[in-house]
Amino acid sequence: MPRESYQEKLDALREDVLYMSEVVLDRVRMGQEALQQKDEQLAQDVIDNDYEINQLYLDLEQDCVNLLALQQPVAGDLRFIAASFKIITDLERIADLATNLGEYTLEADRDVFPEVDAQEIGDAVVEMVEDAMDAYAEEDVDACFEIAERDDEVDAMCADASDTVMRDLIEREATTAADDEDIEQLMTDVSRLLLTIRDLERIGDHAVNIAARTLYMVENDDELIY
Template identity: 75%
Template sequence: MPRKQYQERLAELREDVLYMSELVAERLRMGMDALEQKDEELANRVIEEDAEVNRLYLELEQDCVDLLALQQPVAGDLRFIAASFKIITDLERIGDLATNLGGYTLEAQRDVFPDVDVQRIGEATLDMLEDAMNAYADEDTAACYEVAEADDDVDAMCEEASSAVVRDLIQREGVDSEEDVEDIMADVSRLLLTIRDLERVGDHAVNIAARTLYMLENDDELIY
């Protein structure tokens, strides 16, 4: 393959990865909205449309393999393809976590912990994802470090939220029947899983920033 055509294929890969990130961010936003609004129709859309994310992931995975096989890239091109491959893997997993939010919406019984601000955590992880992808698009090394630093704040929010759930559960009064206990425990489990999954979104955003830094500077500092 001529070098010019190869460079065009690399540019197309970058654009496709960015498109996938927009798609995944949209699904995550939909999952958060479904959860907040208890919108079962929207929740089902998030779940059903995960197939589109998976299809795109497989297409881009094959594109990466083809680019590696066609010209045996070295140095910067090799790091770019390898980083892009890892990034689409993280994006696909974020898509799965968005699907989980749709499932939690369908399972939710009621708001038993209104003081736990899941939406605030979700907004923070969405910001991290967008910042990580902007770092990839703009080749911004400083932004990579900023995403990693933001993860500390998200982790703290998740720990605080989880502690609030457990503390409220311990202090809860007026639970009389076994059925009430089972319902509350189901809601507790769902909420803790929601917090955990949002924390994982942040972790995947850090992974994206880490791979971008490696792509740009051959620096694996954020990977480990």
């Protein structure tokens, strides 16, 4: 295969990975909006269209395999293909978490913890993924480290939100007489919100993974890989 054609295929892979990230982030935003607005139709759309992300992943996985097989890459090209493959894996898992948000929306019938701002956490992790993909596109090493540092802030936000839920739950149990049915419903609500917080935190973790693979791709530096 001529070198020019091979480079064109590498460039196309990068563009396709960036396109996949745009589709995935759109799904996350849809999941957030569905959860916030309790929009069951939007939630169902997120769930039903997950197959599109899965197909994108499979197509790009095959592209990576073909690039490895057609011309045995070395050094920078090899790291680029390997990093791209790991990044599409993270993107596919982010899409799965967006699907979870859709499912939580269908299960929810009330908002019992309005003081917990899951939307703020969601906005923060979406921005992290956006910036991580920009770092991948531009091979921005400094941005990779900055994204990893921001993950600590997201972890703190998630910990605070979880603590708020648990404190509220304890106070309700101490001050409110409730029958078994009410308690069961409350525990279901608590579980769903804690799962939402956990899934948003995981999206932030995947953003760090993307930054880590980008750093390795550009600098052959595995400092952020864990």
